[in-house]
Amino acid sequence: MISQFFVLSLRGDNIVFRDYRGDVSKSSAEIFFRKVKFWKGEEGEEAPPVFNVDGVNYLHVKHSGLLFVATTRVNPSPALVLELLQRIARVAKDYLGVLNEDSLRKNFVLVYELLDEMIDFGYPQTTSTEGLKSFVFNEPVVVDAARIPSLGPAAMFIPGSKRVPGTAVTKSVVASDASGNKREEVFVDIIEKISVTFNASGYVLTSEIDGTIQMKSYLTGNPEIKVGLSDDLAVGVRSNNNNTFAPDYSVGSGVGLVVLDDCNFHESVRLDDFETERALTLVPPDGEFPIMNYRMTQEFKPPFKVYPVIEEKGPFKAEIRLTVRADFASNITANMVVLRVPMPKTTTRVSFVLEEGAVGQTTDFKESTKVMEWCCRKIVGGSDHVLVAKLTLSQEKNLNIKKEAGPISMTFTIPMYNASKLQVKYLQIVKKTKSYNPHRWVRYVTLANSYVIRT
Template structure:
């Protein structure tokens, strides 16, 4: 059983707080402040999910910079609490649209009503959207009305495109459940293949670690729950089994399916069948390590030397090995430099790029908004470092990159078709989208 539920902003501001059992020893402000002090006092990137304070257990998840926290003083499985918090996040996203501090603030009354229906004296009653839909009466408050006409020039995941019929990524940020009395057309289905790429490359250019974590996500705006058939690549293999068919095989080390997915046609035809309710559903998760079928998207060629004025010159040539029709977005290159650096001068190969020296982390941040496949960009950084020595060069690097690759999967997994079997007078719009992103692409110098 749960004692308290609260939502905090990234700065520790209390957005939602509900005491379920009246067991809090102090005030609600003391409880939230205690949690935020403990979580921010921990070393960076080492925040635990579970914390204990005076016999009270804090369990939290973090989404979109917000802390979703539950407390309990009873002997309850912590993984049950994590599952409940994740479902709460999904429900808020489905009811209120894009998840942000502003969204929570505008819809706090709706969130309190959801918690009242989901929990009774700390005991979870239901998290099913189909059940809650019959009891929730509050209307969601949108921060900005959605208009597909305003975003017609925006492509998948923020990329510009000449095809105005392509659904933008923000199309899925509106609420799944329409307001009462709203008869607007919302018959859309979004199927996204999202992959997270983790790479470590040695100084000689040899990949030391390549890992892909992928997920197939289905988000349905359909009022009913018709059966959907998702056809994957026919040559899709799980494990080191035999190749299927005569085409290029798409192999993963392991995969897991949602409990509602039917697999009776998976072995024979690589077809997944599911009856999704309104909202978002993780259909399949998969993993692939070391042996990926495609080339790595980026290669870096660094060079370090001292100029006649005694400055350290760092020359970086970055090549994008995607197809010429593809592109990378929001590329960020982080380069640690010696702590004694006092100034930076730079020469960039195009005006769209920006670079700056971050004094707090002693690192150069090189930002490339758009990087076309098959091209290369360069940057020359001249660092003034008093007392520059060979030991100072050891403080340079490794380089860490983050980026987003729309309409690209490193595993090669594709969707052959997305079919809805239930008869309907008007077929819903079906969107299939792909994206690969990475925030851990490390290159040793």
């Protein structure tokens, strides 16, 4: 099992270092960092999460700008170690409210307390935020969440969403408010990462939604909660319809049917009512955890369409015209929409023409990587936006300018929108007293995972 655990900052400083078995040299952190930083390989590849140096296996995950690392001399399950590292990061976040270098440095003794209980002699013990509470005696020193750039999926809710108090998601599970009262609330987030590839003629080649229903509970007494999902939810269709034998549920079963390819559930979830009412019953433990992950390849309407026009305009000149159409309701606004277009390598200069009255749009061309970037801070549903990029090229003739530019990749965040149409219908707290009515938040967000438009 694991010999050491340590957390490094991106500069390579040791923030937390715990040796469990004493069979790996103390300089392992240094060896690890050097290896990761100067990972050999062609053209600056990233180090894989698992590698071996002189008989020592190093496993790491990157989380919130920190490197969580485990070393071992034996042959463990990589999934187990990586999941464990991820879990340690999550538990730390639960306790510290915000996970970053600063908060970790200020609370390292608390983190040691946690590590002591989470791992013994290299074997994982209890990692539930709940179960660890009785072993933690340090009060977290809370860092100011507003000052630091927020990280993690929860962060996206803070801008532009007035419904949710900003501090809620960065609250420690053990810290109490100034008044001493704990605010009774529970958050359920439906986070969907969408991957879409369009071919050059705008046709969708592949599309997939990877969704997570995440819960974060601050309820005292851990009451049972019932989460009701869409009634028209269907699970377990064969992962593709190329197979002619597989029944094609998406046709003829009516619009609006949500068909998941597959899903998995958190351990605490009971599925007694899932078949009949599409409801998940659980006693939520403290801290943040995924109730359910799901995957969907059923066709859906991509939220953005991009129409690129790439033309040669005489010697040494070319023009790229990008039109972005927001294909969703006008009461929804997408945040931080960024388009990146690799330019032909002969490009020397680019001048941009923004549409008239453009607000909150920026453009950039990076000479070293030959990539242009167009960033729109906000895009309202139903609107169109156009950018014209005028390229100056170092070659007179550019025969396959179309091939050399692209593919366009896009990132965005759309709060209160979900591509799969999977809904949380209700969030029922199974508790008798009528006076008990904690705040319940259900939030949706759609993110671009891999949104590629080929040219």
